Amino acid sequence: IDEDARxxxxxxxxxxxxxxxxxxxxxxxxxxxxxxQGSDTPRADTVHISxxxxxxxxxxxxxxxxxQSVTMEMVxxxxxxxxxxxxxxxSIDARLEVINLGTVEETGPLEGxxxxxxxxxxxxxxxxxxxxxxxxxxxxxxxxxxxxxxxLAGTEVYLAGEMGIGNTTAxxxxxxxxxxxxxxxxxxxxxxLDDAGVRHKAEVLRRALDLHRGHMDEPVECLRRxxxxxxxxxxxxxxxxxxxxxxxxxxxxxxxxxxxxxxxxCPSARDWFLFAHTSAEPGHRRVLEALSxxxxxxxxxxxxxxxxxxxxxxxxxxxxxxxxxxATFDEAQVAExx
Amino acid sequence: IDEDARxxxxxxxxxxxxxxxxxxxxxxxxxxxxxxQGSDTPRADTVHISxxxxxxxxxxxxxxxxxQSVTMEMVxxxxxxxxxxxxxxxSIDARLEVINLGTVEETGPLEGxxxxxxxxxxxxxxxxxxxxxxxxxxxxxxxxxxxxxxxLAGTEVYLAGEMGIGNTTAxxxxxxxxxxxxxxxxxxxxxxLDDAGVRHKAEVLRRALDLHRGHMDEPVECLRRxxxxxxxxxxxxxxxxxxxxxxxxxxxxxxxxxxxxxxxxCPSARDWFLFAHTSAEPGHRRVLEALSxxxxxxxxxxxxxxxxxxxxxxxxxxxxxxxxxxATFDEAQVAExx
Numbered sequence: 001i002d003e004d005a006r007x008x009x010x011x012x013x014x015x016x017x018x019x020x021x022x023x024x025x026x027x028x029x030x031x032x033x034x035x036x037q038g039s040d041t042p043r044a045d046t047v048h049i050s051x052x053x054x055x056x057x058x059x060x061x062x063x064x065x066x067x068q069s070v071t072m073e074m075v076x077x078x079x080x081x082x083x084x085x086x087x088x089x090x091s092i093d094a095r096l097e098v099i100n101l102g103t104v105e106e107t108g109p110l111e112g113x114x115x116x117x118x119x120x121x122x123x124x125x126x127x128x129x130x131x132x133x134x135x136x137x138x139x140x141x142x143x144x145x146x147x148x149x150x151x152l153a154g155t156e157v158y159l160a161g162e163m164g165i166g167n168t169t170a171x172x173x174x175x176x177x178x179x180x181x182x183x184x185x186x187x188x189x190x191x192x193l194d195d196a197g198v199r200h201k202a203e204v205l206r207r208a209l210d211l212h213r214g215h216m217d218e219p220v221e222c223l224r225r226x227x228x229x230x231x232x233x234x235x236x237x238x239x240x241x242x243x244x245x246x247x248x249x250x251x252x253x254x255x256x257x258x259x260x261x262x263x264x265x266c267p268s269a270r271d272w273f274l275f276a277h278t279s280a281e282p283g284h285r286r287v288l289e290a291l292s293x294x295x296x297x298x299x300x301x302x303x304x305x306x307x308x309x310x311x312x313x314x315x316x317x318x319x320x321x322x323x324x325x326x327a328t329f330d331e332a333q334v335a336e337x338x
Numbered sequence: 339i340d341e342d343a344r345x346x347x348x349x350x351x352x353x354x355x356x357x358x359x360x361x362x363x364x365x366x367x368x369x370x371x372x373x374x375q376g377s378d379t380p381r382a383d384t385v386h387i388s389x390x391x392x393x394x395x396x397x398x399x400x401x402x403x404x405x406q407s408v409t410m411e412m413v414x415x416x417x418x419x420x421x422x423x424x425x426x427x428x429s430i431d432a433r434l435e436v437i438n439l440g441t442v443e444e445t446g447p448l449e450g451x452x453x454x455x456x457x458x459x460x461x462x463x464x465x466x467x468x469x470x471x472x473x474x475x476x477x478x479x480x481x482x483x484x485x486x487x488x489x490l491a492g493t494e495v496y497l498a499g500e501m502g503i504g505n506t507t508a509x510x511x512x513x514x515x516x517x518x519x520x521x522x523x524x525x526x527x528x529x530x531l532d533d534a535g536v537r538h539k540a541e542v543l544r545r546a547l548d549l550h551r552g553h554m555d556e557p558v559e560c561l562r563r564x565x566x567x568x569x570x571x572x573x574x575x576x577x578x579x580x581x582x583x584x585x586x587x588x589x590x591x592x593x594x595x596x597x598x599x600x601x602x603x604c605p606s607a608r609d610w611f612l613f614a615h616t617s618a619e620p621g622h623r624r625v626l627e628a629l630s631x632x633x634x635x636x637x638x639x640x641x642x643x644x645x646x647x648x649x650x651x652x653x654x655x656x657x658x659x660x661x662x663x664x665a666t667f668d669e670a671q672v673a674e675x676x
Contacts, residue, residue: 018641299361334408
């Protein structure tokens with residue numbers, strides 16, 4: 001973080017023709033981006049969205065209302081333009097890349113999908129680790145490579161999202177392990193479980209945590225044992241962003257769990273994270289607290305796919321426009337406070 | 339409100355490729371706009387912003403940190419492009435109109451300002467009514483005319499904002515009268531008073547409410563006795579919007595007080611209001627409660643000038659894009675929930 005650029009930005013905010021602080025988080029967004037980008041004119045025009053897709057062995061435990069085939073069906077929907085994030089990416093003029101890390105169902109080559117399938121989903125982590133070490137490395141590197149491609153393409157703000165039937169279960173497992181929390185604190189309805197479904201999901205989580213207990217002191221090992229391909233990939237992407245100095249706009253529950261794992265692997269990575277929204281998935285608030293995050297939006301969204309992050313992108317752009325384009329008291333010949 | 343169009347929109351939301359409800363307020367925004375616009379393809383592309391400016395006699399009581407000359411200086415800043423709302427209007431491609439209802443300082447004709455000066459500010463409402471009946475009618479009609487011009491220009495969503503040194507005091511007075519609240523419940527720092535300043539402002543408010551007590555049963559009379567030119571104009575504009583069927587995106591504390599007065603004058607007008615944000619001005623939450631409003635943003639903004647409403651416009655547009663452009667489960671051949 002370029003602390004000089006950040007201080008210059010803060011000083012500029014005091015001279016713009018408005019009461020100091022009266023634009024709230026739009027002011028701090030601009031000053032944080034100025035620090036991250038080392039620039040007096042922070043920008044969020046060039047936005048890259050990586051969607052990481054993968055299936056989960058734990059789906060065999062009946063923890064989702066949707067069949068696993070939906071993961072692959074949604075991958076097709078992403079690139080054909082019909083999914084929520086497809087529409088949002090076009091509307092905000094962001095580049096959208098879909099990375100298939102391992103769906104159960106294969107397709108042939110699909111225009112617009114980067115195919116790095118590691119396997120037909122992870123293993124069921126109620127019976128053993130979700131991944132072996134090689135698979136974990138492949139997943140984290142796939143994320144790193146996505147972030148590097150985005151950087152090379154001149155990305156000013158990076159977004160990651162996910163698709164994977166069962167992944168709120170995996171994300172809750174990782175979060176429980178990282179935070180020392182109980183399943184009941186972090187489990188939620190995901191795509192729409194009823195109360196009995198949520199109780200069953202908590203029970204599955206408890207069995208998983210019991211199985212892996214004593215082996216999850218390291219965040220990377222948590223990702224391997226109870227994470228998922230897409231969750232590990234997002235952690236790899238976020239780590240790379242922090243190392244390259246590329247601002248990240250974090251999406252919802254699952255992305256935030258990846259961000260938390262990243263911050264546990266490398267605490268200073270946290271400085272590169274902006275948080276888009278508070279998800280309706282109940283565990284998200286706890287994960288945000290663990291990250292000391294203050295998100296921009298709270299619209300009751302819980303779709304994933306980077307949809308909450310994409311929705312917050314216009315706020316970053318408006319913050320940058322205000323910072324760069326408002327007149328100062330001197331320029332506008334407006335009297336300051338008495 | 340076209341209830342058939344709203345129901346069709348709600349039905350369409352159930353068929354889009356996402357778990358039902360997973361886009362939260364983006365879904366309800368689209369369905370409410372569909373009902374207001376009587377359209378299967380609600381839109382928020384053409385946005386009109388009216389900024390109403392006026393000065394306040396109560397400024398003589400020392401209730402603001404800024405001199406009254408700032409009202410006129412900011413009017414100039416609006417049309418020269420240097421103010422917060424000037425930048426935001428350009429960024430969201432909205433039409434911005436500035437209406438001078440009565441600043442203390444005169445200018446000659448100013449390119450881009452509609453000059454309908456009623457007087458050099460209102461009278462000091464600690465000593466008598468802020469306006470006479472003729473002045474109130476002029477102010478409310480100026481608002482009505484602004485909304486009518488916007489309608490003729492094809493506006494899909496209408497925003498009003500205000501500028502006037504002292505107007506958080508007038509807005510708090512109107513809100514106290516409408517809600518039967520005490521000054522301490524609705525008073526706040528405005529452009530940046532310290533604690534002693536806020537206490538003094540509450541004392542001024544109490545003197546005003548004592549003077550006018552027993553004469554403020556009618557909302558229009560509240561506006562006349564303790565309101566302001568721009569507060570009355572926004573109420574006139576909002577009334578006209580409801581009558582013409584034009585959706586309104588309400589800004590912050592002062593705009594919401596105008597909206598509350600409008601809803602007290604004509605309760606069904608409330609159906610045409612969307613609420614953009616919760617202001618950092620503490621009284622706003624109470625006023626929003628009185629309107630049963632659930633705003634979109636809570637970013638700690640407190641600038642006025644329609645800045646909060648302008649910041650929320652991209653959310654309306656994204657909601658409309660999602661509603662119109664996402665694929666249905668059938669179209670995308672994605673399996674629905676089991």
